[in-house]
Amino acid sequence: MFLVRPPGVYRVDTDTSLLLDVLREGGYADGRRVLDIGTGTGALALAAARAGAASVTAVDLSLRSVAAAWLNSRLHRVACIVRCGDLFGPVAGQYFDLILANPPYVPAATNILPRHRISRCWDGGLDGRAVLDRVCTEGPALLARDGVMLLVHSAVCDEDITMKRFADAGLHAEVLTRCTVAFGPVMRARAAMLQARGLVQPRQRDEELVVIGAHRVC
Numbered sequence: 001m002f003l004v005r006p007p008g009v010y011r012v013d014t015d016t017s018l019l020l021d022v023l024r025e026g027g028y029a030d031g032r033r034v035l036d037i038g039t040g041t042g043a044l045a046l047a048a049a050r051a052g053a054a055s056v057t058a059v060d061l062s063l064r065s066v067a068a069a070w071l072n073s074r075l076h077r078v079a080c081i082v083r084c085g086d087l088f089g090p091v092a093g094q095y096f097d098l099i100l101a102n103p104p105y106v107p108a109a110t111n112i113l114p115r116h117r118i119s120r121c122w123d124g125g126l127d128g129r130a131v132l133d134r135v136c137t138e139g140p141a142l143l144a145r146d147g148v149m150l151l152v153h154s155a156v157c158d159e160d161i162t163m164k165r166f167a168d169a170g171l172h173a174e175v176l177t178r179c180t181v182a183f184g185p186v187m188r189a190r191a192a193m194l195q196a197r198g199l200v201q202p203r204q205r206d207e208e209l210v211v212i213g214a215h216r217v218c
């Protein structure tokens with residue numbers, strides 16, 4: 001699918017594609033009210049709309065991403081509400097049947113999260129979990145009764161912690177799929193720092209991506 005991507009907006013990558021595959025193959029969007037958190041170009045939001053979602057809302061912190069997602073939804077003639085703001089803030093008080101998230105998750109040199117630089121798309125604080133943990137703890141409050149969250153991240157930031165965060169929020173979570181990918185340029189540049197912190201093995205140059213599905217335990 002052709003997507004307009006202005007400078008500073010995340011390019012669809014392997015993590016996006018892995019989540020897209022789960023979304024399509026699992027038929028998760030059909031007839032559902034969908035929220036795409038950290039939408040970037042809107043790739044996931046548009047795929048959900050095309051897969052028959054009843055409604056799609058897309059949120060991003062970045063104005064450029066919001067503009068790109070809005071433009072892409074118009075180009076592809078799909079209905080998508082696009083909001084600018086911090087995670088779930090712009091949709092507070094609403095409920096969704098499906099929440100999609102490909103948040104920033106790469107461990108960084110500091111806990112300061114960039115707001116305006118493109119590293120906003122991947123910097124996840126020292127352990128990579130600064131935004132991820134918020135998605136796991138704040139997201140469940142917006143899930144409708146039979147709602148599902150689909151989340152993708154690197155195993156470098158520890159899927160067991162994600163499972164625990166979801167369990168603490170009353171959700172049952174499981175890994176739906178995983179795949180091994182070679183380090184991209186950001187991970188390559190940070191490999192020595194990650195190794196020094198014990199987050200990757202010496203000479204490790206690939207990482208596992210995991211898609212986690214979580215739903216409320218009745």
Ligand SMILES: C[S@@+](CC[C@H](N)C(=O)[O-])C[C@H]1O[C@@H](n2cnc3c(N)ncnc32)[C@H](O)[C@@H]1O
Binds near residue numbers: 038040060120131
């Ligand atoms: C890894 S990119 C994913 C983009 C798109 N969903 C995809 O899969 O191609 C992460 C996105 O989250 C956005 N983001 C980062 N922090 C955010 C926050 N606190 N609230 C909303 N969006 C945020 C970034 O601007 C970026 O577009």
